[in-house]
Amino acid sequence: MMxxxxxxxxxxxxxxxxxSFMRTGLxxxxxxxxxxxxxxxxxxxxxxxFIGDALAHTVLPGLVVAYLNRWNLFxxxxxxxxxxxxxxxxxxxxxxxxxxxxxxVIFTAMFALGILLMxxxxxxRDFTHMLFGNILGVSRADLTLIAIIGAGVITTLALLHxxxxxxxxxxxxxxxxxxxxxxxxxxxxxxxxxxxxxxxxVVGVILTSALLVTPAAAASLITNNLPRMMLVAALIxxxxxxxxxxxxxxxxxxxxxxxxxxxxxxxxxxWAMSVIRHQVMR
Amino acid sequence: MRFAYNRRYYADPxxxxxxxxxxxxxxxxxxxxxxxxxxxxxxLQTGTRVALVGPNxxxxxxxxxxIAGLLRPQQGTIRIYGLPVGGCHHRVAYLPQRSEIDWxxxxxxxxxxxxxxxxxLGWLRWPGKADWQRVDAALERLGLEALAxxxxxxxxxxxxxxxxxxxxxxxxxxxxxxxxxxxxxDAETRATIATVLDDLKxxxxxxxxxxxxxxxxxxxxxxxxxxxxxxxxAFTNDHVLVHAGG
Numbered sequence: 001m002m003x004x005x006x007x008x009x010x011x012x013x014x015x016x017x018x019x020s021f022m023r024t025g026l027x028x029x030x031x032x033x034x035x036x037x038x039x040x041x042x043x044x045x046x047x048x049x050f051i052g053d054a055l056a057h058t059v060l061p062g063l064v065v066a067y068l069n070r071w072n073l074f075x076x077x078x079x080x081x082x083x084x085x086x087x088x089x090x091x092x093x094x095x096x097x098x099x100x101x102x103x104x105v106i107f108t109a110m111f112a113l114g115i116l117l118m119x120x121x122x123x124x125r126d127f128t129h130m131l132f133g134n135i136l137g138v139s140r141a142d143l144t145l146i147a148i149i150g151a152g153v154i155t156t157l158a159l160l161h162x163x164x165x166x167x168x169x170x171x172x173x174x175x176x177x178x179x180x181x182x183x184x185x186x187x188x189x190x191x192x193x194x195x196x197x198x199x200x201x202v203v204g205v206i207l208t209s210a211l212l213v214t215p216a217a218a219a220s221l222i223t224n225n226l227p228r229m230m231l232v233a234a235l236i237x238x239x240x241x242x243x244x245x246x247x248x249x250x251x252x253x254x255x256x257x258x259x260x261x262x263x264x265x266x267x268x269x270x271w272a273m274s275v276i277r278h279q280v281m282r
Numbered sequence: 283m284r285f286a287y288n289r290r291y292y293a294d295p296x297x298x299x300x301x302x303x304x305x306x307x308x309x310x311x312x313x314x315x316x317x318x319x320x321x322x323x324x325x326l327q328t329g330t331r332v333a334l335v336g337p338n339x340x341x342x343x344x345x346x347x348x349i350a351g352l353l354r355p356q357q358g359t360i361r362i363y364g365l366p367v368g369g370c371h372h373r374v375a376y377l378p379q380r381s382e383i384d385w386x387x388x389x390x391x392x393x394x395x396x397x398x399x400x401x402x403l404g405w406l407r408w409p410g411k412a413d414w415q416r417v418d419a420a421l422e423r424l425g426l427e428a429l430a431x432x433x434x435x436x437x438x439x440x441x442x443x444x445x446x447x448x449x450x451x452x453x454x455x456x457x458x459x460x461x462x463x464x465x466x467x468d469a470e471t472r473a474t475i476a477t478v479l480d481d482l483k484x485x486x487x488x489x490x491x492x493x494x495x496x497x498x499x500x501x502x503x504x505x506x507x508x509x510x511x512x513x514x515x516a517f518t519n520d521h522v523l524v525h526a527g528g
Binding site: 045159160162163165166168169170172173175176177178179220223224225226229 | 286287288350351352368371372374375376378382383384385387388389390393397400401403405406408409433434449453
């Protein structure tokens with residue numbers, strides 16, 4: 001153990017846990033990290049990073065409408081998320097307009113709509129929580145909901161693992177043996193909508209795609225095996241969630257940003273390691 | 283309990299029907315106005331090995347994709363063992379051109395080959411010991427056992443082609459559609475693939491092979507189908523002379 005005069009590591013670690021809001025927040029951050037990292041592997045491998053970011057942003061009007069009407073915020077967000085997921089799936093099926101263009105149009109419009117609705121209210125305070133997350137405001141009920149959604153997402157990923165994996169690297173073989181690749185893609189978008197909604201409390205609308213992409217991208221540099229990549233990504237995300245929250249507690253900086261930047265630091269280390277490994281191999 | 287990817291998985295083939303019967307087939311790519319294939323007809327008897335030849339853009343790949351059920355015909359019919367396309371997915375194996383696969387994906391060679399078993403497993407079932415044994419046998423047959431744990435992108439072009447053929451073998455398909463399996467591969471791969479194809483023929487399997495390798499066609503294939511501009515052309519020795527040089 002590290003023993004510097006006047007500094008006790010154990011105390012330092014335990015101090016934040018004396019507060020129940022910190023315990024709940026920490027649990028939420030860990031759960032969200034695991035969910036985002038597992039699904040994030042597909043987001044990275046299937047090059048869906050832009051869609052993930054778009055889905056997170058389009059949830060905003062749903063959140064605002066739910067807030068203004070005193071409905072359940074999760075309900076508003078998940079409705080907006082699923083509508084967007086279906087919309088993206090529908091647009092990309094027709095193939096007349098390029099998918100990334102369509103997403104760019106829809107996602108900025110939805111985000112603008114959210115901001116427009118926000119500006120009708122005098123106080124912006126609650127909305128900054130939506131934009132940047134408010135992990136210390138996570139309630140017991142929120143935590144339960146996050147756990148249920150997480151269990152659902154992970155179970156679906158496990159049950160459909162071989163089909164999701166196959167359609168990701170060879171959709172042609174999948175189609176020849178009778179798997180409907182479009183429907184699986186749709187399923188992934190719906191899972192993405194649920195995942196994004198859970199992470200909004202933790203890092204907010206704007207930074208959600210970092211939790212989806214960064215840990216998985218770091219893991220992809222470390223391993224060449226999909227389940228292992230999901231596991232490594234989850235470990236990175238959990239570490240970042242815990243470390244970010246402690247940094248936020250002791251230095252009084254925004255927790256969502258601290259978590260994201262810890263993820264980024266992990267990615268930096270993984271990237272540097274892979275560069276060095278390639279140099280050595282050569 | 284089995285949840286097949288396609289409800290028609292169990293359809294029995296019609297007895298006495300040829301392995302493949304294509305009649306007056308017209309196919310266009312989705313969104314394109316002009317068809318790539320115009321009224322192509324052909325028949326493959328069970329247990330034959332047939333070459334599909336023609337210049338680039340003549341419609342070879344499109345024909346194979348239509349038979350594999352990847353493109354929907356505008357007109358005409360395709361019967362596989364007497365059944366419509368999709369009536370017997372597990373009986374048809376399609377080997378795409380290598381460029382159609384994301385080789386950077388984090389899976390190893392064994393897992394790629396295992397995907398040949400999926401059609402027999404269906405939803406929610408995990409591969410069992412027997413499936414993995416078939417995979418290992420196929421890897422050995424194609425000389426890939428030492429590379430089984432490699433990430434698929436770390437293979438050479440020829441090794442990748444052999445891995446795809448191994449996947450078709452574990453699928454235990456009766457009709458194999460191979461798109462340019464011999465293009466850009468090493469001599470070892472060419473020899474291995476030839477041996478495997480010989481063996482398949484002896485076991486009564488049917489194969490249709492799009493190829494540029496037109497030398498010694500007559501003794502390697504039972505029949506030769508030539509395409510040009512999406513139409514069927516009579517095969518002449520000119521094809522050999524023209525293309526073998528290039």
